[in-house]
Amino acid sequence: TIGYISEITAEELKKKEFSEYHLGERIGRGGVEETYEKSLQGIDGGEVIEVDSNGGKIRALRTVDPIPGQSLYLTIDADLQRLAFEKLQEAVNASGSCCGAVIVADPGTGGILAMVSLPSFDPGDVSLYLAAPHSPLLNRSLSGLYPPGSVFKIASSLAGLSSGRITPETSFEDTGVLNLGPFTFANWYFTEYGKTEGLVNMIKAIQRSNDIYFYRLGMAVGENTLGDAAKKLGLGRKMGIDIPGESTGVVPDGEWKKKNLGEVWFPGDTLHMAIGQGFVTVTPLEISTLISTVALDG
Numbered sequence: 001t002i003g004y005i006s007e008i009t010a011e012e013l014k015k016k017e018f019s020e021y022h023l024g025e026r027i028g029r030g031g032v033e034e035t036y037e038k039s040l041q042g043i044d045g046g047e048v049i050e051v052d053s054n055g056g057k058i059r060a061l062r063t064v065d066p067i068p069g070q071s072l073y074l075t076i077d078a079d080l081q082r083l084a085f086e087k088l089q090e091a092v093n094a095s096g097s098c099c100g101a102v103i104v105a106d107p108g109t110g111g112i113l114a115m116v117s118l119p120s121f122d123p124g125d126v127s128l129y130l131a132a133p134h135s136p137l138l139n140r141s142l143s144g145l146y147p148p149g150s151v152f153k154i155a156s157s158l159a160g161l162s163s164g165r166i167t168p169e170t171s172f173e174d175t176g177v178l179n180l181g182p183f184t185f186a187n188w189y190f191t192e193y194g195k196t197e198g199l200v201n202m203i204k205a206i207q208r209s210n211d212i213y214f215y216r217l218g219m220a221v222g223e224n225t226l227g228d229a230a231k232k233l234g235l236g237r238k239m240g241i242d243i244p245g246e247s248t249g250v251v252p253d254g255e256w257k258k259k260n261l262g263e264v265w266f267p268g269d270t271l272h273m274a275i276g277q278g279f280v281t282v283t284p285l286e287i288s289t290l291i292s293t294v295a296l297d298g
Contacts, residue, residue, distance in 0.1 A: 001076060001115045001139070001243065003031025004123035030137065032072060035242050042069035075111035080104060084114040092118055098133075101140040101284045107292035112241070115141045142246045145281040150209045152230070152276025154294060156217055157202055159229035163221045171199040172216040178271070185271050187211040211275050218274030223265060226273055227251045234289035235282055249282035 005026040012018050012027070020043075021027070028037040045066030050058040084102045092100045104114040119136040121129040129136045138144070160166030174197040176190030188211060189195055197208060205213035218226060230236060236251035250256070254265035257279065272278030 001031050001074075001081075001112075002123065003028055003033030003243075004121075004126050005029065005033055006126060030139070030245070031243055032074065034244050036072055040069040040072060043067040075106070075109075075113060076115070077113045080114045081116065084116045085118075085120070088116050088118055099140060099144075101144060103141050103284050103288040105288045105292055107295040110292070115139075117141050117144075139243070139245055141284045142241065142243060144283060145247055145249060146284075147278075148235075148276040148280060148282045148287060150276055151287055151290070152280060152282075153206060153209065153214050153274075154290060155230040155233050155235065156214050156226055156274045157206060158233070159221050159226045160202070160217045162229060163225050165220045166202065166217055168202045171201045172213050174198060174200050174210060174212045176212070178212055178215045180268055180271065183268055185211070185215050185268070214274045215271045218270045219267070223253055223270045223273055226270070227253050230280075233293050235280075235286050237286075239285050239289055241285060246285065247283050249286050250279060252279035 005028050008018060008021050008023070008025050008027050010023070013021060013023060018027075022044075028034045028040060033040065043066060046064045047060055048062040049060050052058055084104060088100050088102050092098065098119065100116075100118045102114060102116040103112065105112055117138070117140040119132075119134050121132075121136040126137070157166075160170075161168070174187060174189075176187055176194075176196045178185045187196070189197060189208070197204070197210060200208070200210045200213045202213075204210065205217075227236075230251045236249050238246050238248050240246075252269075252273065257263055257265050257269070269278055273280055
């Protein structure tokens with residue numbers, strides 16, 4: 001989130017935006033250090049002096065006082081940031097994983113209260129991490145692209161409601177497994193415990209994350225309606241956060257699949273999409289925006 005600073009390179013000094021910099025100066029890289037470099041850097045002072053034949057100072061002819069960089073106040077809550085870091089570290093260690101990300105946002109303002117990416121790094125000695133495994137310099141909160149999984153079912157629910165083909169009371173029978181031609185699509189509850197949940201309406205489907213319900217919903221509305229709802233919630237586009245490196249997720253459709261994979265869209269792709277799997281990818285920041293939108297009642 002903060003980024004780090006390192007010495008400016010000779011190549012960078014040739015660029016117009018660094019015309020007032022000098023070799024040996026340190027500049028911000030990544031995070032707010034990079035975005036607000038010009039505000040944080042300040043302006044060097046200087047002095048023109050008269051010297052004697054031995055180089056000793058006789059007098060100052062002209063003095064320019066340095067201008068300190070501006071102060072920058074973040075929306076980050078330091079205590080919450082520390083807690084998020086500790087809890088994410090615990091979760092990553094417990095799962096045997098290497099990586100993770102956390103974003104906590106204020107839905108009303110969009111202000112980021114905590115943003116953590118693991119593995120992390122010590123900004124005091126970045127050279128140790130340049131070739132480290134699992135890319136600790138990558139801000140996964142903004143740059144990581146992942147299948148959203150069941151969180152996407154919020155978008156699917158809104159797609160069903162906005163299309164008029166589904167109401168909150170519309171119910172589907174949880175059969176444990178849905179057959180689509182020669183292919184089968186199972187509900188997690190059936191796969192893990194061999195059980196089904198009877199008739200499931202939207203409220204119960206969200207509470208139980210019932211895959212069969214959302215497979216049926218996806219079949220009813222189609223991939224384009226699913227995609228439209230997802231995009232309205234902020235998926236598949238940049239949020240414009242003032243930190244560099246933000247990636248853009250993918251909200252796929254038939255045209256996207258044809259262009260990127262050279263294949264047609266199959267009905268099974270729609271089922272995978274309805275539960276946040278398949279070709280759908282998002283950044284944690286996009287998911288945070290989706291949740292904030294729901295928290296604000298749209």
